[in-house]
Amino acid sequence: MLYQSKKLEESGKPGEAKESLKMVFFSLQCMARGGMHDHVGGGFHRYSVDECWHVPHFEKMLYDQGQLANVYLDAFFISRDILYSFISRDILDYLRRDMIGSEGGIFSAEDADSAEFEGATRKKEGAFYIWTSKEVDDILGEHASLFKEHYYVKPSGNCDLSSMSDPHKEFKGKNVLIERNDSSALASKLGMSIQEYLDILGECKKKLFDVRAKRPRPHLDDKVIVSWNGLAISSFAKASKILKGEPQGTNFNFPVVGCDPKEYMEVAEKAANFIRRHLYNEQTRRLQHSFRNGPSNAPGFLDDYAFLISGLLDLYEFGGSTDWLDELFLDREGGAYFNTPGEDPSVLLRVKEDHDGAEPSGNSVSAVNLVRLVSMVSGSKSDHYRQNGEHLLAVFESRLKEMAMAVPLMCCAADMLSIPSRKQVVLVGHKPSEEFENMLAAAHASYDPNKTVIHIDPTNTAEMEFWETNNNKVALMARNNFAADKVVALVCQSFSCRPPVSSPESLQHMLSNKSASSSV
Structure with a gap:
């Protein structure tokens, strides 16, 4: 829907674009306020069992965290509302704290069930996350009433918003935190500034977190799955630059740490390196699906390759390396990609x-990857990726025509491939440097899914060789525009570029100027 909104805006339909955005933002706000969101520890549970988005199935899945962090980052991209940057940090900080191994691999999930107390003979759904009103009173003292009003905590329990919330009375007398009132209105009611009110809430959540940490934890599935790590790599990489757009002096409250966004890039790179070390065979150029106490016997599936390549494309575009851009599992006769590589005789049907x-x-995801690669490389390689993308979409032509709502991302890929030329932003300069980081952040300061960001340091021999092999136009731009004392940016369409600029402000202005035309 965010992609659709951008297309509506570009086609001169601002009213429809605004309405589309309104629906997305409303959904994201309700999810953030609801019980699916772990208000105390960060991150999101798997889904809600009621129409109020209150009582969740309490399992936490990595694939949800990666995708949700990305969409909240995109919402911040578009709106500049720090609510969305706060929630994206909330998710990523939860992963950093609880879901990453010592070598950087990101774990898969946390169970919904846990023991209510040490020594309990059976586990209960949500036991780790729910609270009685008395527990809140005892832990928070003078601020208990403020917290309870904010999160709808009641002595009788609060799972009463829908007949679907607790049909078997499992949560009688218990409370699942949910925000039902506006923070500004509640702060005003108490005669507080909004920041003072939010600070108190943050302190309260930290106290509850410390108590909760002493409870028996849900089981941690510490398996590292390549595809889900790919989703998380994407969100961590994007956050490293998008969050540089937060206003100076932004205040953060628990469970958000408020770290320098560049730390998120370090997480992304560690996860990618873990996969390279433990799950990638450089001789066969193949992946294994997962890792737990060693690589699994299962070979990588389509999702593992597609999601990882997508994550590594983001890792590169937001400041990282150019590795792992391989195409795999192409069905040479029928087009499109199979779920499995076709090497296991026990798999009788490949779909x-x-x-x-x-x-x-x-x-x-593969279709989108191919579109992105088309505008990154040149010549026969670009043509090859385009042909593969067109072939893949042709295989699903009837599906796209008859049941488009079942494949919304593929619809986006089809539209992206139909655009005559994607926008490229090429940055030339020394890496790493503060000037380069600021220019890269400016290149990513506006939401544009049909934009490719390429960066190159002409003094880096390996980078120059990469681009001379894959897109000599980029190498030529680097040689012709390099200046030792500044970072230069060129905004191009099919590598036909406007005059270069050398300040983040000029680059942002150029990218936001919809009417500007390209010149060779």
Whole structure:
């Protein structure tokens, strides 16, 4: 829907674009306020069991965290509302704190069930996350009433918003935190500034977090799955630059840490390096699906390759390396990509997934990857990626025409491929440097899914060789525009570029100037 809104805006339909955005923002706000959001520890539970988005199934999945962090980052991109940057940090900080191994691999999930107390003989759904009113009183003292009003905490329990919330009375007398009132209105009612009110809430959540940490934890699935790590790599990489757009002096409250955004890039790179070390065979150029106490026997599936390549494209565009841009699993005769590589004789039927569900299909993600690669490389390589993308979409032509709502991401890919030329932003200068980081942040300061960001340091021999091999136009731009004392940016369409600029402000102005025309 964010992509659709951008297209509506570009086609001169601002009213429809605004209405589309309104629906997205409303959904994201309700999710952030609801019980699916772990207000005390950060991150999101798997789904809600009621129409109020209150009582969740308490399992936490990595694939949800990666996708949600990305969409909240995009919402901040578009709106500049720090609510969305706060929630994206909330998710990523939860992952950093609880879900990453010592070598950087990101774990898969936390169970919904846990023991109510040490030594309990059975586990209960949500036991780790729910509270009695008395517990809140005892822990928070003078601020308990403020907290309870904010999060709808009641002595009788609060799972009463819907007949679907607690049909079996499992949570009788218990409370699942949910925000039902506006923070500004509640602060005003208490005669406080909004910042003072939010500071108190943050202190309260930290106290509850410390108590909760002493409870028996849900089981941690510490398996590292390549595809889900790809989703998380994408969100961490994007956050490293997008969050540089937060206003100076932004205040953060628990569970958000408020770190320098560049730390998120370090997380992304560590996760990618973990996969390279433990799950990638450089001789065969193949992946294994997962890692737990060693690589699994299962080979990588389509989702593993597609999601990882997508994550590594983001890792590169937001400041990282150019590795891992391989195409795999192409069905040479029929087009599109199979879910499995076809090497296991026990797999009798190989299918081509064509449904975007809780995770997007590997073929939808592959289609977007191919579109992105088309505008990154040149010549026969670019033509090759375009032909593969067109072939893939042709395989699903009837699906796209008859049931487009089942493959929304593939619809976006089809539109992206139909655009005559994507926008490229090419940055030339020394890396790493503060000037380069600021220019890269400016290149990513506006939401534009049909934009490719390329960066090159002409003094880096390996980078120059990469671009001379894959797109000599980029190498030529680097040689012709390099200046030792500044970073230069060129905004191009099909590598036909406007005059270079050398300040983040000029680059942002150029990218936001919709009427500006390209000149060779």
